[in-house]
Each structure stands twice: as structure tokens, then as C-alpha cells.
Amino acid sequence: MIAPVEPVSHVTPRAHGAHPFLAIEGVDKSFTRGGKTSDVLKGATLNIERGEFVSIIGHSGCGKSTLLNLVAGLTQVTTGVILLENHEVNTPGPDRAVVFQNHSLLPWLTVYENVKLAVDKVFRKTKSKAERHAWVLHNLDLVHMLHAKDKRPAEISGGMKQRVGIARALAMEPKVLLMDEPFGALDALTRAHLQDSVMEIHARLGNTAIMVTHDVDEAVLLSDRIVMMTNGPAARIGEVLEIGLPRPRNRLEMVDHPEYLRARAAVMEFLYARHKSPSLVAAE
Amino acid sequence: MAVPARQLFLIETAAGCVPAAAASPPVATVIADPIVKAPVIPPISATSVAATQPARSFDFTKMLTSVATAVVPPLVVMILLGLFWEIACSSSKATLPPPSKIWTEAKDLIVHPFFINGTQDIGLGWRVLTSLQRVAIGFGFASIVGVLLGTLVGQSVWAMRGLDPIFQILRTVPPLAWLPIALAAFRDSAPSAIFVIFITAIWPIIINTAVGIRNIPQDYRNVAAVLRLNQAEFFWRIMLPSTAPYIFTGLRIGIGLSWLAIVAAEMLTGGVGIGFFIWDAWNSSRLPDIIVALCYIGLVGFALDRLVAYAGSIATRGVSAA
Numbered sequence: 001m002i003a004p005v006e007p008v009s010h011v012t013p014r015a016h017g018a019h020p021f022l023a024i025e026g027v028d029k030s031f032t033r034g035g036k037t038s039d040v041l042k043g044a045t046l047n048i049e050r051g052e053f054v055s056i057i058g059h060s061g062c063g064k065s066t067l068l069n070l071v072a073g074l075t076q077v078t079t080g081v082i083l084l085e086n087h088e089v090n091t092p093g094p095d096r097a098v099v100f101q102n103h104s105l106l107p108w109l110t111v112y113e114n115v116k117l118a119v120d121k122v123f124r125k126t127k128s129k130a131e132r133h134a135w136v137l138h139n140l141d142l143v144h145m146l147h148a149k150d151k152r153p154a155e156i157s158g159g160m161k162q163r164v165g166i167a168r169a170l171a172m173e174p175k176v177l178l179m180d181e182p183f184g185a186l187d188a189l190t191r192a193h194l195q196d197s198v199m200e201i202h203a204r205l206g207n208t209a210i211m212v213t214h215d216v217d218e219a220v221l222l223s224d225r226i227v228m229m230t231n232g233p234a235a236r237i238g239e240v241l242e243i244g245l246p247r248p249r250n251r252l253e254m255v256d257h258p259e260y261l262r263a264r265a266a267v268m269e270f271l272y273a274r275h276k277s278p279s280l281v282a283a284e
Numbered sequence: 285m286a287v288p289a290r291q292l293f294l295i296e297t298a299a300g301c302v303p304a305a306a307a308s309p310p311v312a313t314v315i316a317d318p319i320v321k322a323p324v325i326p327p328i329s330a331t332s333v334a335a336t337q338p339a340r341s342f343d344f345t346k347m348l349t350s351v352a353t354a355v356v357p358p359l360v361v362m363i364l365l366g367l368f369w370e371i372a373c374s375s376s377k378a379t380l381p382p383p384s385k386i387w388t389e390a391k392d393l394i395v396h397p398f399f400i401n402g403t404q405d406i407g408l409g410w411r412v413l414t415s416l417q418r419v420a421i422g423f424g425f426a427s428i429v430g431v432l433l434g435t436l437v438g439q440s441v442w443a444m445r446g447l448d449p450i451f452q453i454l455r456t457v458p459p460l461a462w463l464p465i466a467l468a469a470f471r472d473s474a475p476s477a478i479f480v481i482f483i484t485a486i487w488p489i490i491i492n493t494a495v496g497i498r499n500i501p502q503d504y505r506n507v508a509a510v511l512r513l514n515q516a517e518f519f520w521r522i523m524l525p526s527t528a529p530y531i532f533t534g535l536r537i538g539i540g541l542s543w544l545a546i547v548a549a550e551m552l553t554g555g556v557g558i559g560f561f562i563w564d565a566w567n568s569s570r571l572p573d574i575i576v577a578l579c580y581i582g583l584v585g586f587a588l589d590r591l592v593a594y595a596g597s598i599a600t601r602g603v604s605a606a
Contacts, residue, residue, distance in 0.1 A: 074506055092509040104503035108525040108601070117521060121511045172511075 019086045020047035021208060022071070022176055027080035029066055039234035040066050044080070046227060046237060048176075051206045055219035057267065058229030058238075059277035064212045065180055067229075071210060072098050072178050084175060094122045097169035099179040103161040105153040105168075112149040115139060115168045122172045139171040140164070142201060159190035163197070170201065179211040183218065191215075192251065195222060203248055216271070220245075220263045221254060228270045231277065238275060241266055381572050390572040397580075408558065408580050415546050415557035416584070418474075422481025423542045430486045430538070431531060434493025435523070444494070455487035459545035463552055473553035477546065484545040485538035489531070496530025497523060532596030539592050543585045 029041040041063040048054055056064040069075045071082055073092040082089040084096070092098075097118075105114045115136045123132055140146045143163040148156050153164070162182060169177055182198075183191040195218060202209060202222075213219050219226045223243050230238040243263050245254065254260045271277075366383050373382035381389070392399065397409030436443045437451075462483050466476035504526055508518050524531075550559025558577055565573040 072510065074509060091512075092506075093512055094510060096510070098506070098510050100503060100506065102503060104507050106504065106507070106522070106525070108528075118511055121513065121517070 019083070021050040021052075021085060022048040023081075023083040024048075024067075024071070025081050025083070027067075027070060027082060028078045029063070029070060029075070030078045040232060041070075042234040042236050044237050046240070048208060048210065050208055053202055053209045053211070053222055053224050054227060055223040055225075056210065056212045056227045056229060057214060057216065057219045057271070058235065059231055059271065059275070060214065061232050062229040063232050063235040064229050068098075068178050068180050068210060068212050071176065072096050074098075094118070094172040095175045096178055097172040097174035097176075099162070099165050099169045099177070099182045101181040101184050103153070103158075103165040105161055105164055107153050110150050110152055111140065111145060111156070111164050112136060114153070114164060115171050118168045119171050135171060139167040142170060142204075143167045143197060157190075159186050159194060162186065162194060166194075166198070166201075170205070170207075175208065177207050177209040179209065181212050181214065184214070191218070196251065198222060199247075199249060216264060216267045219267065220260060221249060221251065226263070226267060228267065228275075230275050239270055241270075381575070386572040386575055389570075390576045393573060393576045404556075404564075406556070408561070408577060411556060411558045411561050411577075412580055412584055414555070415550060415559065418478050418550075418557065419481055419539075419542045419546050419588075422478040422546075423485050423539055425478075426482045426485035426489060426538060426542075427535060429482075430489030430534065431493050433486075434490040434531075434534070435497060435519070437490065438494035438497025438527075448494075451487060451490060455491075459484040459541070460548050460552065463549060467553075473555060477549040477553045477555075477557075480545055480549040481542045485542045488537035488541070489534040492530045492534030492537070493527060496527035499530070500526050528600045529596070532592065532600060536589060536592045536596065539588050540585065543581070543588055547581060 024044055024046040027041060027044040028039065030037050030039045032038075044067060046054075056067060058064045066075065070077055071089065073089050073096060076090055089096070105111075106117070109117065116132070119127075119132050119136050119139075123135065127135060137146060137149070140149055143166050145160060145163045145167060148160060153161050156164075162185075166179075166182070169179075179198075183194050186194065198209075199222060201207075211219075211222065220243060226241045226243065227237055228239045228241065230236045241263060244259050245257060245263075370382045370384060372378070373380050374384075387394070393408050397407045397412075399407040400410070433447070437447055438444075459480050462480050463476060466479040467473065470476050470479065500523060504522050508522050513521060546557065547559035547562070550557035551563040554560050554563075558581060562574050562577050565571075565577065
């Protein structure tokens with residue numbers, strides 16, 4: 001069971017805080033379809049501290065989205081356990097807000113109403129009507145989307161939709177922000193803009209974030225740690241790479257930073273030398 | 285905790301039953317019905333609306349051209365058909381009256397839709413309104429019950445397995461075949477006619493609502509799950525808006541069928557409606573009156589269809605442009 005959402009305090013772990021903020025312990029996931037069972041994820045173990053930005057990277061089909069969905073509670077673990085602040089995670093909830101790959105805004109609501117739906121649901125009891133209104137505007141402002149608050153998703157660009165998706169997730173004040181290839185469907189320039197926005201927001205709010213990506217530069221630029229997955233079926237966490245880059249990070253300065261180059265090379269080496277995508281191997 | 289868990293169950297089950305629905309030919313036929321296909325709510329994207337608005341300068345010639353292109357061709361065809369009809373039926377041996385005779389004999393019906401000369405001698409406007417009232421009640425009930433039953437069948441695999449075969453059989457029963465049963469049950473003609481409307485209109489509403497609910501994108505269900513929307517919130521905030529295009533397709537087929545059924549039902553049940561008027565006119569050999577009544581029925585049926593389509597295009601604004 002999950003405890004009611006407490007306001008995020010920026011106090012460091014409690015005195016007896018031997019428990020990590022988010023713990024993924026020996027998680028297996030298999031899907032059964034038509035009597036056939038296929039293992040997607042095997043023995044995933046990972047601890048994430050409060051305020052950490054962690055990326056999960058791997059080739060397609062390696063179960064990285066599955067791992068994120070497990071933390072989100074959208075799918076259930078087959079064996080193992082996921083603990084958030086020492087409470088088991090097994091259902092979805094606003095304390096683990098998700099930024100979906102394809103934005104998932106409700107097309108019949110305006111930008112404002114999309115965020116409002118989340119705010120009204122999460123803060124119905126704790127904030128007054130005026131406070132909720134102000135909170136929606138605050139979060140839209142955070143992603144620079146205040147000017148489009150009365151537009152419907154069909155009237156704004158893909159990058160703007162994704163911004164609203166991020167605003168909606170942030171507005172829930174999640175303990176962990178989960179992002180499933182949030183910039184995957186965007187062009188390179190928009191993507192860079194949004195990455196900068198996410199870094200800026202992370203610096204301001206200090207929220208814990210897990211991001212699934214298949215973009216090496218994105219992972220290195222944004223993350224404190226990169227979780228590299230081996231290829232499926234039965235994918236495992238292959239390696240966890242610490243990124244020692246100082247924050248705040250500037251895209252231009254990072255390009256020839258030795259640590260950036262080292263990290264980038266390490267991820268590339270993992271993905272393309274040691275754990276080449278099965279489809280690439282087959283093509284040779 | 286129980287609520288989201290249940291929703292997850294529904295997600296899987298709903299996803300699982302989509303192929304079954306697609307494989308079932310009757311459902312597919314209803315969806316692919318040409319009546320439906322043509323009008324399916326044009327995605328009025330607000331961008332295009334916004335784009336056209338700045339051109340505010342009133343262009344009369346442009347407006348006249350667009351009106352003319354819409355009105356002139358059917359007008360020409362109607363005049364030609366009328367002429368052909370007039371010539372074909374002007375001989376003394378003709379069994380049907382020519383347009384000129386209709387005009388002279390049924391002028392009062394055409395010109396004055398709303399006269400009252402006695403309980404049975406009233407204008408066709410009143411008769412149409414009486415029929416429309418029956419349709420409104422029957423169709424209204426069918427809409428509410430149809431959407432609720434469709435929701436049940438769309439959400440629950442077991443409800444679908446239990447009910448869908450029965451629906452598929454019952455929906456092929458012709459409307460008038462229900463009338464004797466209804467007369468026996470209600471022992472009165474007025475509720476029986478309404479029941480016939482109800483039972484005629486409800487099937488496409490149920491089936492289309494169910495298909496719409498099975499087609500709610502997984503993304504929306506995920507959003508609902510993360511927000512922990514309860515069943516009622518999910519119904520109002522996610523299910524109804526995202527299913528609206530399907531529901532309105534069902535409503536549009538339903539209203540068309542209702543209007544078809546009311547005329548037939550009224551012929552048998554009597555009373556004041558437009559259907560009974562036709563039967564009455566036939567019994568007293570007033571052929572011109574029947575032809576005028578047919579025109580009324582056609583125009584009203586067209587207007588009903590447009591009305592539901594218009595309501596649908598307003599209610600589903602944004603959804604189809606996703």
C-alpha cells in the first residue's frame with residue numbers, strides 16, 4: 001500500500017535512513033500471452049536517491065520502458081519488489097507522475113484544463129480553488145507555455161504538447177518524475193530546447209527523475225547516473241555509469257569536456273560493441 | 285487501491301476483446317454503413333477556423349457563388365423531374381396525379397402547415413410535431429439506455445460475451461415485428477409506438493458506444509490510472525469525451541431508423557401522426573395528400589439527421605482532431 005502523498009520535503013534522509021529513496025529489488029517481469037511466457041526483465045536491482053536524475057538506456061526491446069512502467073505501477077512486477085520511501089509500489093499514482101512518449105494530453109481539453117484535471121485531482125483537499133488555479137498557471141509558466149493556455153492540443157506543436165505533458169506531471173508534485181522517451185518524437189532543435197528546460201527545472205525543483213531514452217548525448221547531458229540495459233529477452237541492468245559532470249551543465253561547454261567524452265564513449269562502447277542490437281547483428 | 289487495480293484489469297480485457305469485435309461482421313457492417321461513413325464528423329481543426337477568420341471582408345460574389353453551386357444543381361434536377369412527371373402523368377389513364385393536380389388539390393396542406401379545422405382535420409405541421417414528439421421520447425430513452433448498455437458491453441468482457449450475441453440477433457428483428465408484443469404488453473397504442481421507436485433506435489447506439497469504449501486509447505487509460513480517477517470521474521472526464529464520436533455515429537443511425545419506424549408504426553396504431561395521415565389518405569383515395577406527406581417526411585428526416593450531425597460536430601470538437 002502506498003501512503004498518501006506527503007509534501008516533498010528537502011530534508012536529507014532520516015536518521016535511520018538506511019533505506020534508499022527508491023529501491024528496485026530483484027525485479028523480474030514476464031508477460032504471458034496465449035499460454036506462452038516471455039521474460040522481459042530479469043533480476044533488476046537499482047537504488048535511486050532523492051533528487052537524483054537517472055537515465056535508462058538500451059536498444060529497443062530491452063525492457064527499459066517496462067522498467068519505467070513498473071515504477072509507475074502501470075504494470076506489476078512478476079517477482080521482486082519496488083519500494084518508494086519504503087512503501088511498496090504496485091498501483092499507479094500521482095506520486096509517480098509520468099511524462100508519456102506521445103504526450104497523452106486529452107484532446108478535448110485545453111492546455112490549461114489538461115493540467116487543471118491533474119491539479120484538481122491531486123490537490124482537491126489540500127489547496128483552495130484559487131490556489132489550484134494559481135498552481136496550474138505556475139506550472140505552465142515553468143515550461144513557458146502560459147501563452148498557449150487556452151489552446152487545444154491539436155493547435156500546438158509536438159514540442160509544446162510535450163512541454164504541457166511535463167507541466168502536468170510536475171503539477172502533481174511527484175516524488176519521482178518518470179519520463180518515457182519524452183523527446184523521442186521531436187526534431188533535434190526542439191529536443192535540445194526541451195532538454196535545457198528539463199535541466200533548468202531539475203536544478204530549480206531538485207526533483208527525483210527517471211528518464212528512458214535511446215539517445216546517448218541526451219542521457220549523458222541530463223543524468224547523474226546512466227543505467228545501461230542488456231538486450232532482451234530477459235534483459236538485465238548491464239552497467240550503471242556515474243556522470244561526474246558539474247551542474248549547471250551547458251550544452252556548448254559540455255561538448256569537449258573530458259568527463260562528457262569519457263561517459264559518452266563508455267555508453268557507446270556498451271551499446272554498440274558489447275551489447276549490439278540484435279537487429280544490427282542480424283543485418284551483418 | 286481497488287479502483288486502479290480494476291482499471292488495469294479492464295485495460296487488458298478491453299484490449300483483448302478488440303479483435304473479437306473487429307472479427308464480428310455485424311459490428312463491422314454497422315460501422316462501415318455508408319450512411320455513417322459519409323458524414324462522420326469532419327475534424328474541424330480550430331487552426332483552420334482561425335486561419336479563415338481574419339479574412340473578414342464580406343465577399344458577396346464569393347458567397348453568392350457558393351450558394352448557387354449548392355442550390356442550382358438540385359433545383360435544375362427537381363424542375364426536370366417535375367416536368368417529366370407532369371408529362372408522364374397528364375394522360376387520363378395515369379394512375380398517379382401529376383404535380384399540377386397535387387398543387388390544386390392539396391394546396392391547403394402545402395401552404396398552411398399549421399391549420400386546425402377539427403380534431404382530425406389539422407395541418408401536416410401538427411401531425412409531424414406529434415410524430416416528432418413520439419420519436420423524441422422513444423429516441424431519448426434509447427439514447428440513455430443505449431449509451432449505458434454500450435458502456436457495460438464495452439467495459440466488461442463478460443457482459444459482452446453474454447449480451448452481444450443476443451443484441452446481434454435482436455437487432456435484425458424488423459421494427460414492426462415488435463408492435464404486437466408492445467400492444468399486448470402496454471394495452472395502448474401510444475406507448476407501443478414509442479416502444480417501437482425505442483427498440484429500433486437502441487441497437488446502433490449500443491453497438492457503436494461499445495466499439496468506441498473498446499477503442500479508448502491506452503494513453504488515456506494510463507493518464508486516468510496515474511491520476512487515480514475513480515470510476516465516475518473516468519466515465520465523465522475520459523470515457524464520454526473520447527467515445528463521443530462513436531456515440532454520435534450511433535445516435536445518427538438511430539434517429540434515421542426511428543423516423544423510418546415511426547411512420548410504419550403510426551400506420552398501424554392510428555392517432556394523429558404523419559404515418560396515420562398517410563394511411564387515412566390512402567383509405568379515402570387522396571393521393572395528392574400522400575405525396576405532400578411524403579415530402580414532409582423526407583424533409584423532416586433530413587433535418588433530424590443534420591441536427592444530430594451538427595450536435596455531434598459540436599460535442600466532439602477537438603476529439604477527432606487528435
